[in-house]
Amino acid sequence: MVDLRCGEEAVVAEGEASPDVHYVHGLGTAPQQSDWPALCESELSALLEQFYDVGALREISWHSPRPFSSAARIKTTKGVFFMKRHAAALRSQEDILEEHRFIRFLAGKQIPVVRLVPSRNGETALALHGWTYELHYMGRGEDVYRDHTSWTPFIRWEHAYQAGEMLARLHGASYLYGAPARSTRLLITNARLFGQVDPMAALERAVVEQPAVGEYLDQHMWRTDVLERVVQPFHVAAYQALQRGPVMWGHGDWHGSNALWSSAGGDAQMSTVLDFGLADRSSAFLDVAVALERSMVSWLDMEG
Structure with a gap:
């Protein structure tokens, strides 16, 4: 059994005003409280054991403010990765695998997409305790629009x-x-x-x-x-x-x-x-x- 409970551990996104509340982009210009908890260290440490050769967690370097999943950039003893957690009612394991098959196809056609990290069971999506998880290698380049709300104009x-x-x-x-x-x-x-x-x-x-x-x-x-x-x-x-x-x-x-x-x-x-x-x-x-x-x-x- 993989224990994914965060317990009393408080994990916050950059720029949050309260240590107990995780804020994300809403359907307006003002941040709103997330509908689900942020990824935490104990949860991530347990999850990383389910993936091949990604090392042990060192730190959570950033929490994404995107609203429809909980995601974080993490550093491990083997490198930097990006973990996403979805509510299974919104994104099932098969939903994510359909998406991943398209990503792998595009990679084979020389479209620059992120690489997916396979789990120990051979899949790139994990279904655990009502959540669906996926782990990505970090893509190449700068996250120039990281602090911009989605659906805003290009800056240049x-x-x-x-x-x-x-x-x-x-x-x-x-x-x-x-x-x-x-x-x-x-x-x-x-x-x-x-x-x-x-x-x-x-x-x-x-x-x-x-x-x-x-x-x-x-x-x-x-x-x-x-x-x-x-x-x-x-x-x-x-x-x-x-x-x-x-x-x-x-x-x-x-x-x-x-x-x-x-x-x-x-x-x-x-x-x-x-x-x-x-x-x-x-x-x-x-x-x-x-x-x-x-x-x-x-x-x-x-x-x-």
Whole structure:
């Protein structure tokens, strides 16, 4: 039995005001308290024993403020690694393995992605006590956007240009990836709903299938909002474009903080592509649209 309990151990992220509370980026510009505890030393020490040749924990050097998992950069006696912990209800072991298969395929096509650390059972994702864990070797480059909230603009136009070039490379490689769509319907990017002839009917069915989503949406006039702002002005043209474009896996969350860079300067190259958690079978059109939205629509400022 692997004991992953943190006990009374207090672990904090950089910049936290309280030693007992872990803050993350929320759906606005202000930090919010995390829904789950930060990774702690006793938990990580036990976990590292489940992986091959990664050494013993020396320190936790940084806690990620990203909201949908608990993640940390850690130093061991063998090097520097990045551990992520997901609630199993949100990301199961198979969900993570689907993502990892895509990452390994891209690595074989010379796309610069992080290497995955296999566990002693041969898998790159571990399911333990209601959590799902994955361990990565550190990617090459600087985490220039580490302190920026996700979905904010590139700090330099040259970074946006490099990001566009890399996304085109990724699409050229992923066109050859023949895996089916993800089995999960949580936190992925695809055209399952708005790629339908009648997206409103598809949305209505989805709300029935996911009652908690329906309860949240029913607090708003979402049917009128979606119909008048999305479906009527844009859907016919968007649907036609999606039918013409090739179907392929996309990254699903393309923005500056999901990459490492050779520097923060104007001559920087995107040196490592990160975080394929939202990746799914979709299209290059949709992936480019998501990339533009992440960098050009300040929707975090709209919250509240």
